[in-house]
Amino acid sequence: MSVAYDIVAQEAASARALSALAPVPRSPIAPAQARLLASVAAFTHHRDTDALDHSLALSLAELAPARAVVLCKRAADGRRLESLVRCAADAQGLFCLHTGAPIADDPALEPVWRCMDQQQSFAETLADEHRLYVPILHEGRALGALQLESDTPLDGAHALAEGFARIYANYITLLNESERDKLTGLYNRRTFERHLQRLFDHPEPARAPHERRAGHAGPDNVWLAIFDIDHFKRINDTYGHIYGDEVILLLAQQMRASFRQADVLFRFGGEEFVVLLAGHDEAEARGALERFRQRVASYLFPQVGHVTVSVGYALAAMGDYPETVIDRADKALYFAKEHGRNRTHGYEELVRRGALAAEPVSTGSIDLF
Template identity: 40%
Template structure:
């Protein structure tokens, strides 16, 4: 995907904020880096809009928040867009943010103590509000509102194009192309995190789980591909309810899916995956009835190749499929128990336990 825009013949014909931001879009869109696109928005705002503070807040749905009681489930939560692992924050006491989230309209208020303006702008993904840009302590400048509105529209359009390029058309989960890019990033970042963490501390860990819907071919053969597609759609919805906002979900291919569980080892993730397996086992698919799933999981460790990480999770999945299906197996546990031979790393050395 390539972004195109025509630069004005006279630089005075366009606001420098839009020019600098469009320059960043051309460089970043080809890389499909929404995080970088967001950072460029904040950077452009800091350079061209006179204000004390800028915040880009992602609006979370109830499935993305660990709500403990009824009041929490009624609350609206947000998270810093640039810090996806940050703790969700309720906005019930912030009338401006709450009004923007619920009405989907811009909120502008002049603060009586400073005389400066607070501006909250909604950001949309297709037709629904997905985030809010909060500008605090904004100086009044003629014509700036129009420029900001145009900037946010460009930003929203670009995020939509980025997401479409990485989403599976049937399930709405991220596709295989996005999976390959994310796994590569996580393997690289695992090494960087391990080097930054003090030797007396444990580096944050992530793990990869691969899912295969058991005997899915019989659904297509017996009921037709239309019902098969419905099973895939419902399966993806169950995944979206079972895993956290920061966990990355993918349609890996056909009836195969993948989840990257963030901040947890594969052994600790087994109970989470087992809970999902039990949920699926009792779910009644229209016309089809019950289906089960086989799951293999492995750690994403520092200093390993992408192929090694995927191969380990696939080995655990292969073991499940040849030992009764409808189970969750962890690669590291299978190796320790002597049920699997260790996967060789890229250097040819055998990993030790």
């Protein structure tokens, strides 16, 4: 009897398993719903912040519909906007993306600030243009705002824009946690590798090797600078790791205050940091790095007192490999540390005066891949 019961039970279980594998009839989805789901799936697919920003603006512009969508992002200090992404239709009706740094105190951004400060959506009409402002909120804080522009009222786009803003706020928070160093809030090493690879995927116009070595640079040159804290182990040994962490945190604040909004700042690990900065020529890049070095040297760190950094930098030029540029900046950094510390040296400068050999070099103490 028990054997027969077992056989029946097994057959029933098999039947349930087969029915679970059978295709389930699907209810038809309206085209508008399908487009919405596809857009959400597309923009949450991205794993870096820039791609996510672009996808959000494009998705909203297509679905709202709006003539233009602007994503305004607030800086970590809350006192300024750090970036703008604008998606606007061209003469043929095709959407194009534009990114850039907002102009400080731009009166056109006053409604954006009002939207963020009040944490409320609102609409306004200027001449024949209709605009909708929606804050991007997370845990009681405004991360930024969306601005939608149209020739017709945007009443129907209100719920859609607020829904996208909520999804974006949740997702960008997760991305920031994976992209940024937990102590300083600067970008981390993993994000640095992505930024550098993207830089070399879109190189500047070619220049002859002798021009690069001589420091003749175009207006869109990027310089990679590495610096670390001098005698940082001594700080940890003398004052403890809590004060060591405080030095790193305050140094990150000095970095934000020293460099421009367009420069990209990273904590590479431990007491080592990296900056990607644009400059017309080597003198401009060196000047920015020297100002930062002097700023740190004059700053009084609590309990610890004065702290210095050594800086090495190199030009990121077309035809170079990422690890080669890192190695050049690394060699310049160690030249600075071996010749007194608390100084700034560039690889090209050292090659010109014969302090370093110009022949190709292998990857140094920093490994990118």
